[in-house]
């Protein structure tokens with residue numbers, strides 16, 4: 001499949017969802033809590049509906065796995081060679097805390113790897129997209145689009161980490177890097193900061209699900225970076241359990257030393 005040819009349509013779907021999300025963000029929205037205690041708002045479900053409708057128009061027969069969709073058993077998912085992976089809003093906590101650092105995420109997964117991804121931060125008016133093997137782009141708040149690439153390795157590493165999930169393991173990993181600077185970013189924007197060369201490494205020694213990482217991993221890999229688990233292999237998708245193992249996202253300079 002030539003992903004570059006459908007990318008503009010996928011960006012259009014993500015833009016439509018972002019517009020709706022921003023509208024709700026600027027209103028007096030209510031916050032509810034899911035069974036796992038994570039927050040959810042009308043924006044999550046509205047974005048899910050827009051995205052699933054839009055993606056079905058692009059490709060009627062490619063299945064969709066979305067954080068806000070119904071649970072699809074492994075018995076069914078194991079037959080998927082290709083699927084859309086969607087997080088209608090990543091960083092719902094950032095949304096409810098009104099930090100602006102939340103994103104709309106759409107990825108295409110093929111044979112366990114993210115091959116195309118679109119990440120939009122509606123409140124920041126920033127967008128990122130990438131097709132693996134064909135490069136990555138950023139659209140700034142003025143609408144200008146330019147190509148992005150990871151930075152050359154630096155002596156003092158710029159570490160990007162989650163302010164909501166900066167646990168002990170992550171702190172120990174960061175300390176072991178030696179002299180470093182901390183760059184704060186919420187949601188999947190952490191990968192995008194590396195992809196555009198504004199940060200060098202994102203250690204995630206804590207839980208995430210496949211939909212939190214797929215789109216931004218595609219952007220980062222398309223920009224020359226990598227996302228590896230602690231055994232040094234690329235983070236894979238379409239796993240029986242949608243929970244990801246711990247991972248490190250970085251530029252290509254990174255080599256994991258267990």
Ligand SMILES: Nc1ncnc2c1ncn2[C@@H]1O[C@H](COP(=O)(O)O)[C@@H](OP(=O)(O)O)[C@H]1O
Nearest residue numbers: 089090091092093162164165186187207208209
């Ligand atoms: N215990 C847990 N299990 C699974 N995923 C978790 C988790 N704790 C946090 N996450 C994921 O981490 C994401 C937020 O990460 P960050 O703090 O880096 O912004 C959340 O995304 P959502 O906001 O889409 O629910 C959530 O999916």
Ligand SMILES: [Mg+2]
Nearest residue numbers: 087090091212
């Ligand atoms: Mg998420």
